[in-house]
Amino acid sequence: MSDEVLRLDAIGKTFNPGTQLESAVLRDINLRLGRGELTALIGPSGSGKSTLLNLIGLLDVPSSGELYLQGQPTRNSDDQTRTRLRNQALGFVFQFHHLVSAFSVLENVxxxxxxRDGRPSAETVELAHGLLREVGLDNLAAKKPTEISGGQQQRVAIARALITRPPLLLADEPTGNLDSKTADGVFELFRRINDQFGCSILVVTHDPRLAASCPRTVQLVDGRIVSDEKSAPAPS
Known part of the structure; x- marks a missing residue:
């Protein structure tokens, strides 16, 4: 099996093509993510980060180029195939956690x-408890999201994203709604999950401190990748 989780070949995205409102948002994007990589995606507002994340998340389709997820081309896939791939290969964490307030923390995870499957099995419930233990919240499994803090809610959202054991976790400004101390804790959790579970993580962030702590940083400006840098490993 290839160690390449994601490959973008000459990806472009144009909205309203052939009209006066035509807008090329992404141009000639080439990117590879290997298994277990932790990568920050940075860039100014309007640079195309959200559009790129939507394409990688199979929520939209490129105008040109090809996007491979776990070696499978996706651009011409039908909706059923894209849904299956999204459910099997991807986890999502957003700035706003989107937890369902009527359900418990455990049920949200x-x-x-x-x-996908209907009523969860005992094995699945134990897996959810295990993930809550990993994020330090198993003692809050019966609580409702409204009864816990914002940082705890984001940890629940991370556990929920991991319940399907995805090879690639996409995080869109996951700490943007948190104070700096809580944000540091959440990002440290990403690093630990990356190390422990071996899933690739692509984090969109405006926080230069968080980006600097990632082993790899990709910068997007005006719809193009202008830098792709890996930091030197910390001395042992």
């Missing part, structure tokens, strides 16, 4: 599997 289980939600992707409940939607």
């Amino acid at each position: 289980l939600m992707p599997l409940i939607i």
Whole structure:
């Protein structure tokens, strides 16, 4: 099996093509993510970060080029195939956690599997408890999201994203709604999950401190990748 989780070959995205409102948002994007990489995607507002994340998340389709997820080309895939790939290969964490307030913390973590498979099995429930333990929240499993802090809610969202054991986790400004101390804790959790579970993580962030702590940083400006840098490993 290839160690390449994601490959973008000459990806472009144009909105309203052939009209007066035509806008080329992404141009000739080439990117590879290997298994277990932790990468920050940075760039100014309007640079195309959200559009690129939507393409990688199979929520939209490129106008040109090809996007490979775990070696499978996706641009011409039908909706059923894209949905299956999204459910099997991707986890999502957003700036706003999107937890369901009517359900418990445990039920929120289980939600992707409940939607996919129906009533969760005892094994699945134990997996959810295990993930909550990993993010330090198993003692809050019965609480409602409104009964816990913002940082704890984001940790629940991370556990939910991991319940399907995705090879690639996409995080869109996951600490943008948190104070700096809580943000540091959440980002440290990303680093630990990356190390422990071996899943690739692509984090969109405006926080230069968080980006600097990632082993790899990709910068997007005006719809193009202008730098792709790996930091030197810390001395042992």
